[in-house]
Amino acid sequence: MPRHNACDDFHRTSEAVRRDLLGGAPLTRRQVLAGGLGAGLALYTAQALPVTRVLEAAAADAAAAPNAPVLVSVFLPGGVDLLDTLVPLHDFGRYADLHKELRVDAEALAGGSGLGLHPSLTRGLNGGVRGLFERGKIGFLPGIDYPDPDLSHFHSRHFWETGLITERSAPGWLGRWLDRAGNRDNPLQGISMGYGLSPVLRSGRAPVAAVASPGDAGFWMRNVWGEPYKEAMATYERLGHGPAGSRALEAARDSVRLAKGVADRLAPYAEEDGRDPLASSVPYPAESDFGTRLRYLAALISKPLGIRVAHVDADGDFDTHDNQKSLVGLLADVSECLSAFQADLEARGVSGRVLTLVWSEFGRRPEQNGSGTDHGAGGLAWVQGDRARPGIHSDYPSLSQLDGHDNLKVTIDFRRVYSSVLEQHLGADASSVIPNAGRLGRVQLVR
Amino acid sequence: MFRPSPADTEAGMAVPPTATDARRRARRRRRRRGWSEAHVRRLFWRAGFGATPREARHWARRGKRATLHWVLNGGPSPAPHIRGARVDGHGLQPKDEWGHDVLWWLDRMVRSRRPLQEKLTLFWHDHFATSDQDTPLMLAQNQTLRRHALGSFPALLRAVTEDDAMLLFLSLADSDKEAPNENYARELMELFTLGRGYAERDIRHAARALTGFRVDWDTDGPPRCYYEREAHDAGVKRIFGRHGRFDWQDVLRLCVNHPAHAPFMVGKLWDYFVGTPIPGGTRRRLAAVYRRSGHRIKPVVGEILAHPALYRKLDAPGLVKSPVVYLAGALRSTGQGIDRESWAWLLEGMGQVPFEPPSVAGWDWGLAWLSSNSMRVRFDVANYLMDTPRLHVNDGSTPSKLSPRAAVARARRATGNPWISGRTEAELVRMARRLLTERKLKDGEWRQDKQERADMCQRALRQLLLCGPDAHVH
Known part of the structure; x- marks a missing residue:
């Protein structure tokens, strides 16, 4: 396994930044105001505040910035395969060689990209993920990873969660953004849909929340x-x-x-007398927990709760070592749920301020191992929403020129994507969250 | 029908009473120096699922050595006699009923006379995390983990590698010489034995060496795995710089004898029991103990449980109770057996369902257990505990003339005398004072209101002892 000590983000930063990465940097009131929440927030004591203050803080957040952008992080656990998801029709012969039994019949996407989508990605409202792409609401990022990829689920996932190439424990990248730009009183500013808090949202000092079911919190x-x-x-x-x-x-x-x-x-x-204040007018897939989490989230985003960043895990396991065919069901669920989420945000009139980033910890080895694929590099991510710049925003990795481990070559660093989203969508100073963001370059992801 | 064996009662060795009474008393006094009920409670939480007040008193008198000997080896003890699991008037059906597999294991944790064995079985379940397999296979694996819990690591590793649930979960079954699957080889090195100190090529060659397991899906019950020499890649492999026609047992031996294994393994055990960073010297010493014993688990765990670091800051516990430990501990220390299915879904709400770890890396331990949501569910656990016979407060059952301090003391006794900080105690007394102070309400309602408030105060005190912040650390 490659070691990352030499290029460890932690070791490469200054002492001051390190303190911040580890959650130790105190916030100043000025930073909060500069963070874009607007004036009128008379927050701030070092102690935790009573509940009334929490309520006031959430309401103040929402009132001060009713149109504040919201970033939603969606994780596909296990490492989703690039080749069978965004299919390289432009090099079909080589693809069919690599995926002899596995290859899927994909229909080409409009726009001359030479790429197609897994047929399951047409499932759901308005043509599913494919429909979203065709309506100009998705920008794909094939070949995404980081230099010298680590094929461990846990290392790679940790890097993505923290936005740092380091094995040290650190707050999540969105938690760090809240430490800088969020407030001290409103836990709903960073919300994890589910039982536990996503490491993406783990913060140094900003309060954050996990909500499994808002009806019985x-x-x-x-x-x-x-x-x-x-x-x-x-x-x-x-x-x-x-x-x-x-x-x-x-x-x-x-x-x-x-x-x-x-x-x-x-x-x-809370639901009362059979009336659900969070009810949605859009049908979500009935049996999907992922869909339920997105449904709750869309509803909460539309209420004056001051939500700024959110994290949702997709269901299932994309770690398709011996069962690549399970992608049929997995991607169908993703497509049905994400298209319902977008339709719901539109119906609630908040889609203009929500950007969703869908990601997975790595890609898979291009050559199949029999009935599946092993861990590889150069995966897939995408941004979606009204604000997403549509198209294919990174080079599709070559299927014939592989890296030294027979894996796809990385064509875009996920930290470049993080830096771009922080700046273009959240209006943040990327370098205050991602070390050396200045050197990572940017990709236009927001229109 | 599957019948779980009763909680272990195997007799260990008691300390033989040979000396005269006077000499024995003197020796006992020496032994007890620096050994208190607080030490016993710390040890019993870390090595098991808490101590009842009676256990704490008993083992504080017996001294550190005798206590550790019992924890490691079992034997006579005043462990609580708790009723075996019964749900809706019936015994459990772990293979057939939803949630009964979880309840079956929870029942063992609550009633076991070898709590360390159950605690280590939980450790190995997290270490060799397996999920998504047929319940009979998961239960069989659980018995394998328990059998080897304190024994030889190489034997445990062999048993786990050959285990049906594991072979299926990490795709080693049907990984053959034509298309070796790397899944098991990678986790074997990264998660099970080494952590670091190997290269990508070691994984790929180990994957070849591990080929040969097959699976038979055409059985009456769950699938069964077997080994087929023809499916094995008999060629030469190079692993950790050594060449050979290695097979699966060779790979396991290479991993266990790799210099990174012993420091990795003792570090992980240390984290589980102690939590504070392991000093370099301690790690080296424990690794030497582990190697010298032929990679046996009990000697290392014995050293860790005796280490002063485990007993530091007795009034500021530094480890978060995992949901399973929290629940099993609350039931055990209040003497309550498994009597309802609710515990199974409450564990899900808190984020730890035995037999369903979230991934092959197991659960995220430590502070990650404490989200705003899981805390909300832990509050609910206390609501359900308050519905059990030993904690339930019947209307009119609380003496209405208790002082606030006496009311808190009564609630502490009922909840198994849990540790609380001085601050928490002061807050509880303050609450009791406000609730028990007579306020003038409507005419004629005075007496009833007072009794009702005494009962409610007692319920609220017990509830907060069961789920206030102090209840979640040990």
């Missing part, structure tokens, strides 16, 4: 009600404050406080 206590209930919940929240003798206890206190803050903020959107 609220608390209850068995056979305790009225004044005693209020008193008990106030005590529960107070237990979340104060100094702690260990990081573990501090983290437990933080999450008690955040859970209470999230519950209070989402209380108005």
